[in-house]
Amino acid sequence: MNISQMCILTYTLVAIYCVITIVFFHLKSHKSPALYSLLSAQVMLVLWLIFGMIEINSESDSQLYLTVRFTLFPVCFIGGFWFLFSLYYADKIPSFRTLKGKMIVLAVFTPLIITYIPALTDRLFPLIIKDKHFYNTIDTKWGDFFVANLLFTYTYFVSSMIVVILKSIKEYKRLKNKIILIILAPLITLGIHIVTSLRMIPPPGFDLTPVSFSISISLLSLAVFKYKVFDPVPTITYDIFNNLEDATIIFDHQGKISNCNKSASKELNCYFDVSSCNDIYEFLNMLKQTTTKSEEIDKAIDSVNLNVEMFNCKLVMDKNQDYAAWKSYDLYIKTFKQRDKRRGGFVSLKNNSIVLYEERSRIASEFHNILNNAVCAIKSSLADALESQEFQANTNLSKEYEGIEKAYGTSEELLLEIPKIINELCPIDIQQIGLFEALNRLIKRVDSRRMNIQIYHNDIDFDKISQNKQLAYALYAIVMEAISNSYKRGRAKNLGIQITKKQKSLKLYICDDGMGCDKIYFDNGLIDMQKKILALGGTINFSSSIDGGFSITIEIPFSFISF
Incomplete structure (x- = not known):
């Protein structure tokens, strides 16, 4: 077996192993920046192996110089992804979703990008490779930019080792085997590269660096799977988590939200966008804006700050002060601690x-x-x-x-x-029985001998109104309040309700023949009417006179109610 065949066989086996590892961990592990950065390093390794096989089979210098440009891409960037993995693993940088996280990633890759750019042009290519021939791909005279890239890459490797070791020292007693594997992983790559570079062992005739990377990633993968570096949980566990009836949100030791289940989005997205919350404090403050018990949320925030092991309270959530949208929840906050320091926790909302x-x-x-x-x-x-x-x-x-x-x-x-x-x-379930039927049932409760109530409408699609929950409940509540006021306070004998459709708005007009007044005093009933109509983008006017009668005029634009 010649050198070319040995290289292709070795690279093929390693590439297949890497692809299997990538697929397995993507399916089985908890999705996190640390996981994605390690998987990205594995993708770079697969590309390195594929392009390396093409490169070693080059039959001319021109073909070699074309293929080496592709090989250099994963070579120049794999160190950056490894460094990002160590930073995410040790919780040294914030999530990539934040501006600070994006800026750190950009800072890591900027020197690697700059030192790789000459490989894309013929004129500047000597800055990457000064001399290389297809008949001997091992003996290469590297340019200054590649040497600079190599320095950045190994600086990242050494920094990664330091970061991981410092992180591991804190967990050594608890997870000794895991720590040994994590520390050995980058040392293998570094060691093999030093040994081959110094010709301490006979070179096999092709680059062993990607093979050494595969060994390192294998050790790290073993630590990931067996000792839970990323807390990889079987898919069934996440299915259970996602299908919990209670809205559940998990946060880390910094308070950053790391995961939320489907119930959280389903229950809370009618009030606010859960995915827009970066940390537990932002989430609780959003809850505060939608609950009638803001003082309980203040206590919840204090409990998180003080790392209280367990906190619970009752909340009532409302939206646009529409009673039909009110919901009652039990709020639970559980904090996990180790040596009096918060390791993480979860928030649960039981409907x-x-x-x-x-x-x-x-x-x-x-x-x-x-x-x-x-x-x-x-x-x-x-x-x-x-x-x-x-x-x-x-x-x-x-x-x-x-x-x-x-x-x-x-x-x-x-x-x-x-x-x-x-x-x-x-x-009352207006959406089921319809607004018109609900109003008729309300009117029938009033003794016609005491007050005669008539309802008029022109070409109104009550079914369509009934499907707009907020609109239907608002109209029903206003009519109910108006009837009660007319009978109890106005001592009216007759009351008319008129619902009409104008060109661009829906109009509700209610009038009676009861006792009038020269000045209208706004009690809770009238104020509540105003709030309901303003929430729909409409206008409401009250009028009366000392001679008698009271009227309510309401107009709601179709543009606000999707009529």
């Missing part, structure tokens, strides 16, 4: 909204069945008493009559309040 909804539905059902039926029975008895001819004919009972009439009115007011309370406990 209690389903349990809360079921409990509220049960209470609302009992509330409706017991209280509503009881009030209806009282109201019916009072109505029979008021309509009794014997009672009306007796003028001596006028005060009693007034008292019963007042009690009857109170019972009607209470019947109007019951649906409001039930709706707050368990909001």
Whole structure:
């Protein structure tokens, strides 16, 4: 077997091994900058081996000078990726997603790029290789730029060893075997290169450096797989993590977010973009903006700063103050420590909204069945008493009559309040029954003998409105509040609701014939109406006069509600 055949056989076997290693670790390991930098070094090694096989089979100097340009690419950059691996492994640099992380990567590769550029031009190529012949590829006179690149590469290798050794000293007692493998990995490459360069062993006739790199990466891969340098977890473990019902976010010792499961995106992306949060503090501050209990988030942040082992609290999340979008969560923060220093932790949000909804539905059902039926029975008895001819004919009972009439009115007011309370406990599913049906059910609750309510509309697609959850619930709540105010405060006999579609907006007009006022006082009900309409990008106006009547005019642009 000649030198060329021996080189091709050796390089082919090593390349196949490297490809298998790359695929295996990409599928099985936790995706991290440290892993990707090591895999990138392995990719450079595979390219080095492939182009090296082509180079050694060159049949002329011109063909050799063409192929060597390709071989030089992985040769010049593999040291940079190895150095990045050591920095990420030792947590010396931030994530590549940050500006600082990008600048550090650029600083590492800039000298390697500059010293490689002459290889791309014929005029400057002597700065890389002064003399090289196809019949003897080992004896090469290297140019100044390649020597400079080699100095940078070995500086990176030595620096990598120092960084890894310093990191390993702290873990030596706990992970002795892993540390030995990690330290041996770069020493193998460095040792073989020194031995072959000084001709301490007979050269085989081809470059052994990529083979030495494969041995180093094999040792490092063994440390990765067996001793969990990157915490590679089998795929099934990550499938379990990703399919947890609770929204879970993992952070490292610096508070940087390293992973989050699918539930985190599903649960929280309606409030904010979870992927945009770089660390646990940014995540908690985003939570603070969406919860009604901001003081609990302040306590959570303090617990992270103080490395409290376990913290939990209850949160209520809301969006645009739309009650239908409110959710209840249990927040858990678990911090793992070693020698009083934080090693990492996780945040978990358990959605209690389903349990809360079921409990509220049960209470609302009992509330409706017991209280509503009881009030209806009282109201019916009072109505029979008021309509009794014997009672009306007796003028001596006028005060009693007034008292019963007042009690009857109170019972009607209470019947109007019951649906409001039930709706707050368990909001009506407008998307299922439709807005128009929901409004009709609301109107039917009002005794027509006390207040006549009419609803008008022109060519309105109520199904389309019902599908816009925020719009439908806002209109329903405003109509419900308006009916209650007109009956209780305005003592109105008639109320009209008009929903029309103008050219570029949806208009809701509500008016009654109740007692008017010369000045409108904004209570919680009217303020809540304003907030709901402003959240939809619309306008709302209230008007009244001392002569009587109260009206509400609302306009919502179609551009804000995708109508």
